[in-house]
Amino acid sequence: MKLKSFFLGISVAYLMLSCNPKEILEPTNFVNLEFSIIDGDTVKTRKDNIKIPQRLGLVGLNVGDTIATFKDWNLTKKNQDKNVIDKLKKDIEDPELKGKPLRMVVVGGSLAAGVRNGGYNNENLSTSFPNLIALQMGIDFYQPYFDNADYNGFGTSLKTNENLTGGPLPKFKTATNNLAIESIDSKGKIKLKPFKGTRIDNFSLDTFSGFEFPEYFGGIRHDDSEPVYKRLFNNERYDKRVLKEKFDFILDCSNLGYTGYLGIHSGNKYFKGDMTTYRDERGGGGMFPNYSEHANFLLEVKKRKGLKGVIYNYPAPGYLPAIADFFKVEDVKKQLAIYQKTGLLESNIKYLYPYQALDSLMGKNINMNLKPYITTNKQIFGSTLPPERDEQMNKQTRMLAEYMNFAFVDIEDIYIRAYEERLFSVDNLKISKAMFFAEDGMSPTVLGNVIIANETIKVINNYYGIAIPYINTRDFLK
Template identity: 30%
Template sequence: MLVVGGSLAAGVQNGGLYREAQLTAYPNLLANQMGINLKQPLFDTAHYNGSGYKILIRDNGLTFRYTQVTNHLAYVPDSRDSALIKYTEGVDNLALPFFNPRSAWKDFNYYASLNLPSTESQNFIPFFKRLLPDVEANDGNTNYLSYLRSQITPDFLVFDVGMDGHLRSALVGGDPSQLPAPEEGDRADKSEFAFLSETARKGSKGIAVNIPDVMDLPYFKLYTLKRLQSLCPECKLTVKAACGPVRPANQNDVLLPGEKIESLFSGKSDNEVLGEREVLSVDENCDETIGYRQVSWYNEYYVKYIAEKNNFALLDLYSLYKKINSGDYITDDGVLVDPTFPNGNFYSDDAIHPTGFGQAVIANECIKAVNARYGSKIPLLTTASYLKK
């Protein structure tokens, strides 16, 4: 088995990657049920907290506050570029945290040449370099796609195109350059799908995973104008977005967590102006969320098409998340999946990525899709065993 993807397939939880989270990544759970020993780039037991992660302070406060786990980390001491300790063994799970697989063709020189600050995430780079021999910061020969092509052709490929591109675009206040667009030519030649098509031609089976509606994630609902008005009726909030006129905030605007919003909700301020990186504007002149809510075209035009063309199973993560977020999903072993934040069981403390239980739910849906496509009889997980005690 080989795994291609971003944060979800890598196992990111609570805003970071660490050993316990890696072990419950859905590709690993799927592999276990298939009787496959998936080689993961696990952080060792001395550095089990990996990149570190955050824990929500559950004090019923007016803002969401966190403590950061900073012990037993896997960073190289005194590293100037947040380098992680190298992983030198073989790896099957090549998913990279905070990586947009649609950028698979971009090399290190591309990222080194970006004007900073950039809305394009570079947070994946330490995780990628951890798997590679030493490379220069401006290396122009190494990219994710070339790295994938250097691997042995797998019998089974998990191909998660990743919601990281959509997510990153929304987190920075709407950056359309991070969103997919139709391209000329054969859809199978699109950069992020080229590897899947090449692998399938060599006889591999597998599963492709589509993208959910990231606007449904709790992160984008942590702070709302309705809640602010109930806490502080006299507070003024103005939106100065990239599109549309300067105006008072409305109930449809997506308020992004940050210093200004937290100042209002904590009572430290009663008047703030949100710039283009601090809000997703939604009104009659401008809707900065539409590119995320209309992801169905990408899922249909690209992901479903590529899966069917190559006889791959398809995990419809979009529909799964819609059902989970509506509160109507019960697992096969009878557990109600609770999407509420912060006290539900599906989302981890970062309000974006799933808990270990959430990963088990996704793994079971993978199993169902694979069984349906190939007529296999892979047993389902007991999801209840992944609930936090």
């Protein structure tokens, strides 16, 4: 997905329209018109006259509208190394896969879909770490891209310095151009334009399935009623849909919700290397409505002899800037003390989640009579768990990978090292927190996706004894 942006005066813009009549759209009221080159075609910026609801999953506040275009990352597919592919396919027993190009599929949530700052769009899909891995492997990898003229998908948001509340949450402006939104109903539910492709390899949804508090986050947790699910699955159950596909290799990124708890976790039982009797029906993440669906999915995958893959664990919330940095417990306590309201925050709270009411509470521009909690005496929600990595979850996920005969990527460790600024790329570039994390404090930047892709390639190479080339990290320092 090659995409360039350049900004032209209004007179030049109208001249360029004649190059591609099918893309002629109604004039906008912008001083400068913007154009994008996507796959060699000129696509005109199109203002979509619809009211965009607050983006589910965006950690921050939407404070206005903007125009969003994207730069060309010059992504190219490597020449396929036959020795690499042969090693990954050599044990496959399915006759329908023998003699065919290697196919990799991905299951997971927002991280594997490339969602950044709440945006599910073509650029973020193209720079997602699964796509970057596929390019390095030299294989065809089909993403659920939107039409070129709808490249902004939905939820695309850009950071702004405008801060009317004066609070610590980042503020964003929502893109209103070149969206893939077909309609929005009276309740703000989005319907996306239909997917026109015939094959999907990246089945990741735009879901932050690890959080269960939509009343605080503004709806970070998604379910199967969300627009991407409807667009790609048409109400078909997630696991059933993916299992219809024939594939040789899988990246299971669904653990970015709860894979660490996938094992036998009813009562005091934990995963001990065997899921054959597992039937735990507790609620799960967005792609698997309950844990047992995911467990049963993996059991079905395990039946596919010779299939190889990767399993990722879950980043520790206490090492996400959105949780560890946006609202410091001590700062909130000081604010409450001004109003003699310290009792609204329990003494054993270790860290606070980035919900919007806290931004108003801490906002220096918000009048005391309008501050949440102060006027309502509502208890402030937070976590009593220390901001440490979950060793039990980490151990379970490693055991799960061993049970599946899959490689294991410790993404939790990657995130912790990025947060503590002791992360180095495979080509020895020191990665700062700001380089790895996007402005929302949760999703990785494009460079962050490159780091995750290279760390995955390193694990795949070591586990399967192959030599997929690494991505040149410095190509993304722009």
